[in-house]
Amino acid sequence: MDCLQGSECKGNLFSAVAIDYGAVIPFKRRILETAWGNFCGGACRDLRAAYEQFCDTHGHWLEDYALFRALKARHNDAYYLEWPAEFVRRVPAALVQARQELADQIDQVRFAQFLLFRQAEHLEEHAHARGLRLIGDLPFFVSRTRATCGQTRSYSY
Amino acid sequence: MSSAANAAPPSSSRTCGRRTYGWGHLQAESFKDEAHLDAIVKEAQEMVNTALGLLRLSPRARLNDMNDHSQRVNPPPFPAEYRSSGVLLHVASLPSPYGIGDVGPAALAWIDRLHEAGQSWCRRCRWVQRGTATPLINPCRPSPGTSC
Numbered sequence: 575m576d577c578l579q580g581s582e583c584k585g586n587l588f589s590a591v592a593i594d595y596g597a598v599i600p601f602k603r604r605i606l607e608t609a610w611g612n613f614c615g616g617a618c619r620d621l622r623a624a625y626e627q628f629c630d631t632h633g634h635w636l637e638d639y640a641l642f643r644a645l646k647a648r649h650n651d652a653y654y655l656e657w658p659a660e661f662v663r664r665v666p667a668a669l670v671q672a673r674q675e676l677a678d679q680i681d682q683v684r685f686a687q688f689l690l691f692r693q694a695e696h697l698e699e700h701a702h703a704r705g706l707r708l709i710g711d712l713p714f715f716v717s718r719t720r721a722t723c724g725q726t727r728s729y730s731y
Numbered sequence: 732m733s734s735a736a737n738a739a740p741p742s743s744s745r746t747c748g749r750r751t752y753g754w755g756h757l758q759a760e761s762f763k764d765e766a767h768l769d770a771i772v773k774e775a776q777e778m779v780n781t782a783l784g785l786l787r788l789s790p791r792a793r794l795n796d797m798n799d800h801s802q803r804v805n806p807p808p809f810p811a812e813y814r815s816s817g818v819l820l821h822v823a824s825l826p827s828p829y830g831i832g833d834v835g836p837a838a839l840a841w842i843d844r845l846h847e848a849g850q851s852w853c854r855r856c857r858w859v860q861r862g863t864a865t866p867l868i869n870p871c872r873p874s875p876g877t878s879c
Contacts, residue, residue: 588830593823598830634763693834700839701853704846709817709854 577609577618577689609689610682628688640683641669644676817852818845 586601588594613621629636642654649657660668673680701708762768785793793810825832825841832838845853 583829586830588828590826593831595831601830634767690834697834697838697842701842704842706817706842706845706850707852709852711855 577612577621578605582608606686606689607682610685613685624692625685625688628691629684632687632691636684636687639687640680641673641676643683644679645672647679648676815851817850817854819854822855 583605586597588597612618613625645657645661646652646654655662658668661672698708762771785796788796790810790812794812797809797813797815820841821832822834822838823832825837827833827835827837842853
């Protein structure tokens, strides 16, 4: 069984020429949530080992990133300096508690990253097999709305 | 609902570490432990050594290397004689029945199309989850992020 059934992706008719972010974002969030629910319910068992391997290999950034995303969602997408002070200052006890309370949301962020890496790696292999090389893109400036800024505060002022 | 991975304690990733050498130092900002930091440093050293080794090759040898698509591309500077082309297209701009382009079948088909057209490069813009609803004005200079 796949992580998503075709019927679970239906329900929206999108424009073919313009991106309606206001409609796409909740739609994508919903199907990622469904996929995660199916995965937890035993769908695509063959991905389980790869998912756990991914979480282990990428844990050094994924854990903080997933917590950041879950906290951002909990605070209605507010800029992180507007969150309660214990999260801005990254007080360890507050982070431990948030990890427990937001465990399911954190898992979903991890899972979405796992799916994206899987597809992107497949795309990269596909390109290299055809003699195409991909040029990456690294931002010059770290955005203040990003997890990296919150984790490395000593560099961020 | 919680995965087995969630049962593991939160990552104890460190945020700053440094290795000092005769010629300077390398600093890493996010790593798991000392062994991981050593691995990062080793990889960085290998990249520097590769780049230095390539600079010692003749321009002709470098050009041959660049045109051999079966191997990993050499880092810049590229040989002066090297010529190739590619296309910049944001993945969000690919056709999709789901409202926004993604790294699925349309992206694979796009790679095939570039290959048929004899292209060598495809620029991959940042794939960052977008937080707010903003119209796509310039697909490749998004701010602050890009949907995927």
